[in-house]
Amino acid sequence: MLPTYQRFNTSSSGKIRSFRASEKILIFLVFISFLVIVLFGFFLLPDFGGTNGVIQVYNKFKKAGPEIFIPAPPISDKNAKDFDAQRLQEKIRSELDFDGLEKPELQLPNKIPIVPIPVPDHHKNHHNRHHQDDKTTQHASEVYIVDGADQEPSVREKRDKVKENKIIIMPNTVLLSAMTMMAFTGITLTSLKYRNNNDNDYYVVTQNISDYDDDYSFEISDHGHLNPKIIYNNEIIEKRSTEINKRSVDGFLHRYSNVERNVSMIDVVKREKVKQMMMHAWNNYKLYAWGKNELKPISKRAHTGSIFGAYDLGATIVDSLDTLYIMGMKQEFDESRDWVARKFTLDNVSADISVFETNIRFVGGFLAAYALTGDNLFKEKAQYVADKLLPAFQTPTGIPLALINFRTGSSKNYGWASGGSSILSEFGTIHLEFSYLSDITGNSGYRERVQNIRSVLKELDKPKGLYPNYLNPKTGKWGQQHMSLGALGDSFYEYLLKAWLQSGQTDEEAREMYDEAMSAIMEHMVRKSPNGLTYVSDLKFDRLEHKMDHLACFAGGLFGLGSRTLQNQYTDRYMEVAEGITNTCHESYIRSFTKLGPESFRFSDAVEAKALKSQEKYYILRPETIESYFIMWRLTHDQKYRDWGWDVVQALEQHCRTDGGYSGIKNVYSDPPQQDDVQQSFFLAETLKYLYLLFSDDSLLPLDEWIFNTEAHVFPIKNANPLYRLAASSSP
Template structure:
C-alpha cells in the first residue's frame, strides 16, 4: 500500500524532469538559431543592402542615389536629367547612354546652367562627379520589340518612382506655343476669365479639403465619391483631370500639390479592381500625356505608359477589338452584359487612337499604336448597315450587334476621334480623314433633321427608324462639324459650318428653355415639344461640357460675340444653381429652380467645363487650335509638325515604331 503510494509520485517527478530538460534544450536551440541568424545578417546583409558592396560597381559611378540627392540640394528648382542604364563599358563599369543628348548642361536654361556651375564649383562633394539617374527597367512586351529599344517603360514589379529627363520644363516665350497667360484685350472677357478661375479654385479647394486622393467629391455631404467607372479604389481621378487646367490657368501652387500626389500615390500596381478601359484612357492616359506635353516633365509620360500597360490585356480578343472592362490586378477583361449580347461599344473602342498613337511617339514603344491601328483597319473593312456604324460590335465574332447608331451616348466620340486623328497627325492620317468624310456624309443625309420651327438636330437611328431625340453629349457635334469644315477642304465645307452653327443654336435652345438656364441630359422633338426633355430620367444636369464645347469651337472659328455671351450665361447659371459651400454639384431637374442636387462634383468639371469656359474668355493664342487638339476629355494633345511641344522620342525610334505598324500605320 505504501509502495503503491510512492511509485506514482516518483514516476511523476521523473517525467517532469525529462520534460524540463526537453524545454531547456529547445530554448537553447532557438537561442543558437537566433544568434546564427543575426551573425548572417550582419555579415552578409550589407552585400544586398549597400550599393557600395553589391555587384562590384566601379567607384567612378557608385552610389547613384547619393549623387542624385546632392544634385537636388544644389538646385531643388531644377529638374536634373540623366540617361537610363543601357549597357556596360569595356572596363565593366555601367555606361549611361541617352542617344539624343551627350551633355547635361546643353539641356539646361542659360541661367540655370550658370547657377548650377557656380554651385558645383563651391561644393566639394559634387566636384568631379557625374550625375546619373536611377535607370528605368526595360521589358520586352511589344510584338515588335525586337525592332526597337523600348523607352519610357516602368518595371511593374516595384513601386513607381519619379524619373527625370533631359528636356526642361517650358515657360511661355516668343518661340513656343502659348500654354499660360493668353489674356484677351477685351476687359470684359478678362473679368469673366478671372471669375472662371475663381470657380476653379473653389471647386479645387473643396476637393482638397474633403476628398483629397478620392476619385471625386460629394460637395454637399463633404466626402469622397468613388464612381464605378473608376473601380472601387481611390485613384485621384479629379487630380489627374485637373492637372492641365490648373497649369493652363497658372495656378501653380495647386498644380504643384497635384503633381506631388501623382509622384507619390499614382500607382496602378496597388489597384485590385475592375476599371473602364475607355474612361481610364481618356482621363488618366490622356490627362497625363497632356500635362507631359505642356510641361515636358517625364514623370507624366512614364506614368501614362504605366497606366496604358494595365489596359493592354483588354485587347486580347479574337478580333483585337478590346473589351470594355479590365481588372488591372489580374488582367481579366470582359464586356458589359447589357451591351447587345456582351458586345464592345463603338464610342469606347473607337476613342483610343489619339492617346495610344501619341503614347507610342513619346515613349518609342510601338505596341500602343499597333493596337489602335488594328482597330481602325478592322472596322474600316466591315460592311456598314446602310452606311452607318452601329454602336455595338462583338469582339469575338467581329459582327455588329444591334443596329443602333447615335452621335450621342454609345457612338459620339468615335466620330470625334476620326476628324481629330486627322488633325493631330498633321494632315497625314488620310485613312482617318476618309473614314470621317464617309461617315459624316451618311450621318448628315440620314440623321440630321429639322424641327417644325426650324431647329437642326441629330436624331438616333434604330433599325432604320429615327428616334427624334438628341443627347446633351451629342452637342459636341457643333464643334466637330466646324472643325471638319476648317480642316478638310471640300465642296461641303461651307455647308458643314452652317450645320455647326445651327447645332450650336439648337443646344443653346435646350438651355434657355429650362428654369435654371442649364440643359437636360436629353431633349426631344415632336409635334408638341422641341428641345425639351420628356422623361424624368432625361431632366438632370451633371456639370456636362458638351454644349459649351460646341460654343468654344464656334467662337474660335467665327468670332461671333453671342458664343461668349452664352458662355457667360452658363457661368451665372452654374453659380446660382450648382455652387454649394463645398464645390459644385449637379442638379436632378433643370426645369425646377432650387430643386434637388445630386451631390457629385464630376472630375470632368475640372478637365472640360471649366477649361472650355476659361479658354473661351482667353486670347486665341492660348492653346491654339493650330497647335493643339483636345481629346474627348478636353486634354490638349499637340499636333505633329505644328507644335514644338510634341516631344516625340528619338527620331530613329519613332521611325521604327511607325515602320512596324505597317499598312495604315504609315498614314499616321
C-alpha cells in the same frame, strides 16, 4: 509656369492717335461742367447777388482797418507811447469818416493782444446782408479801447458788422475759386486718366489671384454688364505692367506668353471668374476628398460610387492636371504632381474598371501634363497606365473589351451591351492617346493596336454608310442596329477627325473615314424641327428617334472643325450644321428654368428641345455644349458664343455652387432644383477648361497647334507644334 500672366497690347507705336468719339464727348462735358460751376458761382452764391455787391464789400473791408487781419505790433519803447497813439488815431481818422473816434483821453496799452476772431453766423449774415449799407453810415460818438477792444456798445456793434462782412465775403470768394479749380482739375485728370487707360491696353493678371478664392469678387450690373474692376478684400486689383518670372525650362509658357488680341478687359474678368470657380472646386476637393476619385460637395466627403469605385486613384487630381497648368495655378499643380509621384498606383485595384474612362482620363491626363511641361514623370505614368490596359486587347479581333481588373488582368464586356458586344465610342476612342504615346516613347506597340481597330472597321460593311454602336469582339460582326452621335457612338467620330489633325493632316485614311461618316449622318440622321432647330436624331432599326443627347452637343464643334480644316464638297454644309446644332443645344439650355441643359431632349409637334421623361431632365455638370461654344468662337469670333458661355457661368453659380464645391442637379426644370451631391471630375477637366479658354485669346492653345481629346486633355499637333517631342527611335 504656364499662364501665370496674360498680356494684352492692342496699341502700336507710332504717332499719337486722334481722340475717340467717347473721349471727345468727355472733354466736351468737362467744359460744360466748368461753365455750370462758374455760372453757379455768379448767380446762386449769396455774396454776388447784386451788381454793386463787390464794390460795397470792398469799401466796407477797406474801412475796417488793417488790425482786423494783423494786430498792431507791441510797443516796446515806453517813451514813444504818445507818439504812436497819435499816429494810430490819425490813421484811423483818415480811413474812417468817424468823428466820434477822436477822444483826447484815449490811452493805448503798451501791448495790444491778439484777439481770436469769432466764427461768424453765416445764416444771420445772409439774412441781414441787404440792410448793412444803412447801418454802416451811422457814426458812433465814442470809442473806448481797453486791452485792444472797443468798450462803447454802438461803436463795437458797428465795428463787428464790418468785421463780419470781411469774414463772410472772403471765404465764399476763396471757396468759389477753390471749388471751380478743384472741379476743373478733377474732371481734367479723369479725362486724362481715361485716355491713358485706353491707350495702354495691356494688363497682367498674376497667379496670386488664384489664391483669392471666395474673397475674389467681380462687379456685375443687373443688366449683365461687368465693370472692369477686380476686387479682393475691398481693394481694387489694379492693372500692372510687371511680368511674372518664368521658369526657363517651361517650353509651353515660353511659346505661349499670350499677346492678346481678341480679349477685352471684361473678358479678362470673366476668365478670372472661371478661374475662381476652379479654385473653389479644387480647394474643396482637396479639403474633403484629397486622393479620392471625386467629391460629394454637399456631404463634404469622398464620392465612392463613381465609375472608379472606392479605390484611391485620385481621378480628380489626374483629370485636373492640365487645367491647373493652363490656368497658371502653379502651387496646386505642384501639389498634384507630388501626389502622383508618391501615391498613384493601379496595382492594388481589384475591381472591374472602364478601359475607356481610364484611357481618356488617366492616360490622357498624364500625356497632356507631359506635353505642357516635358516632365518625364508624366510620360512614365501614362505608359504605366496604358500597359495596364493592354490585356483588354487580347481578343480574336483585337477589339478591346470594356472592363478590366488591374490586379488580375482579366477583362470582360458589359452584359447589357447587345450580347456582350464592345461599344463603338469606347474602343473607337483610344487612337489619339496610343498613337501619341508611341511617338514619345518609341514603342510602336501602342499604335499597332489602334491601327488594328481601324483596319477591322474599314473591312466591315456599314449600313447606309453608318457605324452601329455595338461590335462583337469575337466574331467581328455588328450587334444591334442602333446608330447615334450621342451616347455609345459620339467620340468615335470625334477621333476620326482629330487623328487626322494630330498627324499633321497626313493620316488621310482617318479624314476619308470622317467625311464618309459625316456625310451619311447628315443624310440620314440630321433633321430640322418645325420651328427650324437643327438636331441629330438616333437611328434604331431604320427608324428615327427624334431625341438628341447632351453628349451629342459636342458635334457643333466637330462639324465646325471639319469645315475649317479642309476645303471640300462638304465644307459649307458642315458649317451650316455646326451652327445649327450649337444653336439647338443653346435652346435646350434657355428653355429650362435653371438655364442649364437636360441630359436628353426631344422634338415633336408639341415640344422642341425639351426633356419629357424624368430620367432625361438631370444635368451633371456636362461640358459638351460649352465645348461647341468654345470651338465655334475660335472659328467664327461671333460674340454670341461668349455671351452664351457667360450665361452658363451664371447658371452654374446660381444653381450648382455649394459651400463645398459644385453639384449636378436632378431636374433642370424645377424651381428650385434639387442637387445630386456629386462634383464630377470632368467638371474640372472639361467644363471649366472650355469656359476659361472661351474667354481667352486665340493664342492660348491655338487650334492649329493643339487638339483636345474627348476629356479635353490637350495634345500637340505633329509637325506644327515643337512641343510634340518625338522619341529618338520614333519615325518623324
